[in-house]
Amino acid sequence: xxxxxxxxxxxxxxxxxxxxSRLRVLEIIGNNSFPLSAGDIYKTLERSSTINRVTVYRIxxxxxxxxxxxxxxxxxxxxxxxxxPNAFHQPHPHFYCKKCGQMDCLKPDSLTVKVEPLSKTFxxxxxxxxxxVDGICKNxxxxx
Amino acid sequence: xxxxxxxxxxxxxxxxxxxxSRLRVLEIIGNNSFPLSAGDIYKTLERSSTINRVTVYRIxxxxxxxxxxxxxxxxxxxxxxxxxPNAFHQPHPHFYCKKCGQMDCLKPDSLTVKVEPLSKTFxxxxxxxxxxVDGICKNxxxxx
DNA sequence: ACGGCTATGCAATATTGTTGCATGGTCTAT
DNA sequence: ATAGACCATGCAACAATATTGCATAGCCGT
Numbered sequence: 001x002x003x004x005x006x007x008x009x010x011x012x013x014x015x016x017x018x019x020x021s022r023l024r025v026l027e028i029i030g031n032n033s034f035p036l037s038a039g040d041i042y043k044t045l046e047r048s049s050t051i052n053r054v055t056v057y058r059i060x061x062x063x064x065x066x067x068x069x070x071x072x073x074x075x076x077x078x079x080x081x082x083x084x085p086n087a088f089h090q091p092h093p094h095f096y097c098k099k100c101g102q103m104d105c106l107k108p109d110s111l112t113v114k115v116e117p118l119s120k121t122f123x124x125x126x127x128x129x130x131x132x133v134d135g136i137c138k139n140x141x142x143x144x
Numbered sequence: 145x146x147x148x149x150x151x152x153x154x155x156x157x158x159x160x161x162x163x164x165s166r167l168r169v170l171e172i173i174g175n176n177s178f179p180l181s182a183g184d185i186y187k188t189l190e191r192s193s194t195i196n197r198v199t200v201y202r203i204x205x206x207x208x209x210x211x212x213x214x215x216x217x218x219x220x221x222x223x224x225x226x227x228x229p230n231a232f233h234q235p236h237p238h239f240y241c242k243k244c245g246q247m248d249c250l251k252p253d254s255l256t257v258k259v260e261p262l263s264k265t266f267x268x269x270x271x272x273x274x275x276x277v278d279g280i281c282k283n284x285x286x287x288x
Numbered sequence: 289a290c291g292g293c294t295a296t297g298c299a300a301t302a303t304t305g306t307t308g309c310a311t312g313g314t315c316t317a318t
Numbered sequence: 319a320t321a322g323a324c325c326a327t328g329c330a331a332c333a334a335t336a337t338t339g340c341a342t343a344g345c346c347g348t
Contacts, residue, residue, distance in 0.1 A: 017314085017315095017325070017326075019326065019327090021326080021327075022326090038305080051327085051328095052327065052328050052329070053305095054305090054329080054330095057304090057306075058326085058327085059326095071219070073217035073218060073219060073276070074217060075215070075217060075274075077303075077304070077335080077336075078303080078304060078305090079304090079305095095266075098271070106262070110261065111258070111261075111262055113257050113275060115255065118250070118254045118277070122239075122277075123281075123282040124239070124280055124282045124284075124285060125280040125285055126277055126279040127242070127278050127279040127280070128279075129255070129276070129278075130274075130275070130276045130277075130278065131257060131274070132217070132273070132274045132276075133259075133262070133266075133270055133272070133274075134270075134271050134272050134273075134274065135269045136268055136269040137267075141268060141269055161294070161295075161345080163294095163295065165295080165296075181335095182335080183334085195296085196296065197336095198296080198297070198298080198336090198337080199295080199297070201336065201337075202295085202337095203295095221304080221305075221334075221335070222334080222336090223335095223336095
């Protein structure tokens with residue numbers, strides 16, 4: 001849950017038309033404390049009113065392209081989405097539970113990496129560094 | 145290309161039946177300098193003799209479960225596979241080119257992360273830490 | 289050689305994501 | 319206010335990736 005982000009403003013600042021669907025997608029992502037899959041987001045939206053699955057994918061692509069939302073990979077099959085780093089959100093690593101598929105955010109300083117040495121010598125363009133911890137979450141450990 | 149790994153031995157040490165198909169899958173992964181997708185592996189195998197796509201997926205799952213092969217996520221849609229860290233292979237980060245989908249291995253010490261502080265306080269089980277750099281590779285940069 | 293276990297194949301299905309086209313709404317310039 | 323252009327959304331079909339259930343055939347220990 002983000003106390004600071006103004007979602008309509010995030011959209012308009014990126015010069016994106018402010019539509020009901022886009023705002024709802026962004027709110028779901030921003031108000032959730034952990035990243036969600038496209039399917040999760042679609043199902044949540046569907047509960048309150050109808051929206052097309054394709055529209056959700058397109059909005060997600062759009063938000064990612066404009067740097068408002070971040071697409072995260074998991075140890076599993078589908079991508080997860082969370083608010084992209086901005087003035088209120090530092091980049092941070094994630095934890096993926098191999099058992100239940102839940103993805104959690106870790107504290108920004110719990111794991112850090114120095115990119116400079118690599119970026120000085122790397123011949124390509126570096127856009128971002130993703131750190132993901134895989135394992136079994138507390139809850140799933142208990143169940144065994 | 146791995147000069148040190150004995151592939152049949154890797155299989156038998158893990159108490160896995162040594163079959164032609166498993167060995168071929170493992171050799172393809174081990175002899176390649178960068179991780180491959182399941183589809184890549186399947187296509188390569190198909191060129192020399194027939195094998196079922198499902199068999200490839202099952203062998204990959206098996207090798208991952210037994211810690212011989214490592215499943216890597218990408219910024220893209222499918223998982224990639226490389227030799228798992230062992231006596232001859234240190235864990236290392238990877239680079240994923242968003243444009244061509246090529247996945248490359250980076251030097252083990254090019255980016256490192258200290259896990260201990262996290263593992264001391266984290267309530268779940270930590271199996272591995274994956275570091276992936278996303279961007280555009282040298283070749284794709286040239287093409288623009 | 290026999291019985292059981294395992295690896296593989298095949299077909300069907302599931303999941304996730306994408307594309308092409310139609311429609312309807314919004315914005316801008318007149 | 320209206321026309322034209324543009325854009326967001328929906329719908330259907332498709333594409334890529336992965337999984338499941340069941341059949342078969344091969345291997346292994348007795």
